[in-house]
Structure formats: C-alpha cells, structure tokens
Amino acid sequence: MLLMKIARFAPLLLALGVVAAMPAIAREKTSCMPQVQQGWIRLLPGGMPMHAGFARIDNTCAQPATIVGVKSVSYGDVELHESRNIDGVNRMRQLKELRIAPKEAATLKPGGMHLMLMDPVRPVKPGTRIAVVFTLSDGREMLGEFIARKPD
Secondary structure, three states: OOHHHHEEEEHHHHHHHHHHHHHHHHHHHHHHEEEEEEEEEEEOOHHHHHHEEEEEEEEOOOOEEEEEEEEOOEEEEEEEEEEEEEEEEEEEOOOOOEOOOOOOOEEEEEOOEEEEEEEEEEOOOOOOOOEEEEEEEOOEEEEEEEEEEOOO
C-alpha cells in the first residue's frame, strides 16, 4: 500500500528533482567563457581620433559564442568591423554579431575583421593598456586587454 502511494508521487518527485538541478545545469552550460588573446591597438599617425583593434578570440567551450556588442570606457564608441575586397575595392562594414563555433577561434587582424575604436576619452600613447568589454548574446561579458602600439 505504501509503495503504491509513493509510486503515485514518483512523477512529481522526479520533476522536482529536475527543477532543483536546473540552476546547476545552467551554470555548467554557461560557465565556460571565450578568451581574448594577444590584443593590440594600432595607433594612427597624426593623432587621429580613431584606432583599430586586433586580437584572437578563442572559444574553447562546447557551446557556440556570439559577440553582439563591444565597448570600452577609454573610447566614445567601439564597433566590430570587417574589411573585404569587393570587385577590386576594399570596403569596410560594421558587423552586428560575430559567431564563434565551439572549439574554434576568431581572428581580428589587419585587412579582415577588426575593432574600430573611435573618439578616445584621452590621448592613447604606445604601451597604454586598454580594457575592452565584449557582450555575448546570452548577456555575459568578457574582458579583453589590448596594448596600444606605435603607428606603422
């Protein structure tokens, strides 16, 4: 008789167990964070109020990562851009997002994807370390450190 009563509540007990475990499952799923490596900023000659940022972003996670925003307290505006050669003409366009597959990397490099860092809050000198915050589609933020370099 007692066994029958317990059996009646088994689905409810199972559901409660799953609900109780969900926060741990969610934490495990989102605890992995992509990493920004080798970040650097190219300063332009003549003190131009616009700089370009480059780095490698490694997604060692089992889930894809999608960057949907970029910001820095050191700049008035930061955007993710891509340069492409179309019909012999180099064109640059803003990217609204950057998806990085699991166990893959995105490379921000001259002539390809890069950051446009506009309107520096104060003059940026070679050797200055700049913090850049990348916003992921799930709302998390990852921090990257970029070092300013002399103009080419």
